[in-house]
Amino acid sequence: MSSLHLEFDVAGNNFVSAGSASDEVKKTLKMLGVDPVAVRKVAIAMYEGEINMVIHAGGGKASVDIDTDKVKIVLADEGPGIPDISLAMKDGYSTAPDAIRDLGFGAGMGLPNMKKYTDEMHIDSTVGVGTTVTMVVNLR
Amino acid sequence: MTDKSLNTVMLDADRCKGCISCMKRCPTEAIRVRNGKAKVLYDRCIGCGECVRMCPHQAKLPAYDPFDSIFDYKYRIAVPAPSLIGQFNNLDNVDLVLNGLIELGFNDVFEVARGAELISEETRNIMREGKLKKPIISSACPAVLELIMMKYHSLASHVLDLVAPADVALRLAREEAEAKGIPPEDIGVFFISPCPAKVYALKTGMGLKKPAADGVLAVNEVYFKLLSVMPKIKEIKHISKTGILGVRWAASGGESLGIFQDRYLAADGIENVNNVLRAMEDGNLNYIDFVELNACTSGCVGGVLNVENPFVARVRIRALRHKLPPLDNHLDEVNKPREFYHWEVTPEAKDVYKLDSDFSVAIEKMRAIEQIYAELPHLDCGGCGAPSCRAFAEDVVNGETTLDMCTRREQ
Structure with a gap:
C-alpha cells in the first residue's frame, strides 16, 4: 500500500513559525488530491495541536503518515504533561498564561476542536515527561 | 474568447530577457523560464498582474481591447470602474470625467459603482438571511476567486455567489439602451478595467452564461485620452448616479463599508490574501462575518492598469465623500428578480496542483x-x-x- 511519511520540528515559543508544519501538510494533501473536507479537518486539528505544543510544551515533533485511507498525525512533546486529561478536554478549560491569552490564543477550545475534527484521537500524557497526541482523519 | 493566454497577460518575446523577476513574484507559481523566455502556465494564472508590475523590461503585456474597438458599435456605453475616478487630482465633480467619456465618443455612461451599491444591498440581504457559511468571502475580486478555486477548495462554500458589480452595470446599461428603442446589435457596452483579472473575468463572463461586456478597455489608456479632452469641456452635464458607497469599492475596505456591520476583515495584496485564506482554512477566523479580499495592494486602485499610485488614488476616492450622496442605487428601484445579481454558473474548483x-x-x-x-x-x-x-x-x-x-x- 502506498504511504507517505512526513516529519517536522515544531519550534517552541515561536508564534511566527507556528502553523508552518500544518501548512506544509495541507499543501501536500492538496497536491495528492485529497477531498477538501478532509484537508480542512486535518488543517484545523493539526494547527490546534501545533499551537498547543508551542504554548504549553516548548515545541516538539510532528509526524504525519498519509495512507490511501487515512491521515495519521502524531504530535509528541517533552512538556509538562497534562494532569487531568478529561478536564483538559472540556470546552473553555485553559491553563494558558495571560500573556498567551493576550495574543488571542488559549481560549480552551484547542483539544475539544481537535477531537471534533478528527475521527480518532488519543492522548498519552505523563506529568513531567511529556504528551503525545495521536489523531486520525479518515479519507473516504 | 475564453482563452486565458489572450485575455490576461501576453509576452513580448523580443523584450523578455529571460530574467527571473516575474517568475519569482508570481503568487501561484505559474511562470517558468524556458529557453530564455518567461512562459506562463495559464491554467495556474489568476490574472493578478503581478508579473506586469515586476517586469523590468516591460515585456509583460496586459491584454485588453483597443480603444477604437468601441466604434464597431453605433451606440456606445462606457461602464467605468470607480478606480478611474481615483486617477484624477483635485476632482471636484465626478461628472467631469463622465462628460469626458462622452467627448471621447461614448453615447452614454453607466458607472460600475451603481452595480456595486446594488450588490452591497443584496449582500446585506444574504447576510440577514444567514444561510451562507460564515465568514462570507466576497466574490468581487476575480483574481481572488480564481485563487480560491485553485488553491482553497474547502473555502469555496464560503464565497458569496454574486456576480461582479461590473456585470450588473453592463447588463443594466444595455437594457436601458434597449428600452430607448436602440437595436440590440447597435449597442456596445464597454467596461473600463483596472486590472487583467477583470479583463479576463468580464470578457469570459465569469459566473454568467455569456459575457455581459462587448469589450473591455484599460483605465490607463482611457485616462490619457481623457486628459486631452477634459480641459475643453465647457458645460458639464449631470450624468453620475452613484453615492460614495459605490465609489468606495475602488479601494480596499470599501466593499466592507457597504455591509453596514462591524465584524468584517478587509485584506489587500496577494500575500496578505493568501495569509487570510490559510487562517480561514485552519478555522481561525470563525468570529468574523465578512471577508473582503483584494489581490492588489490598496484594492482595485492598485490594479496594474491604473496610472496613479494606489495610495494617492485611495485618498482621492475618500475625498469624494463631500461631493457625492451616501448611496444612490436601490434594489427596489431597479426592480429585478434576485437571480439577476446571483451567479448563473457557479465557478468550478480546479485541480491544477493535483499530482x-x-x-x-x-x-x-x-x-x-x-x-x-x-x-x-x-x-x-x-x-x-x-x-x-x-x-x-x-x-x-x-x-x-x-x-x-x-x-x-x-x-
Missing part, C-alpha cells in the same frame, strides 16, 4: 518529489527556470524539466 488522479500514483510522485528536493541546494535561485527548488522538484517529477537543469546541486 495525479490516482491517489497511489500521487503518493509515489510526492515521495519522488521529497527525494529530489532533499538533494537540491534550497537556494531558490531560479537558475533552473522554476521559481523555487520545491517547484523544480515537482516539475522534474511531472516530466516538465530534467534534473540536470539545476547547476548548483552537489554532484
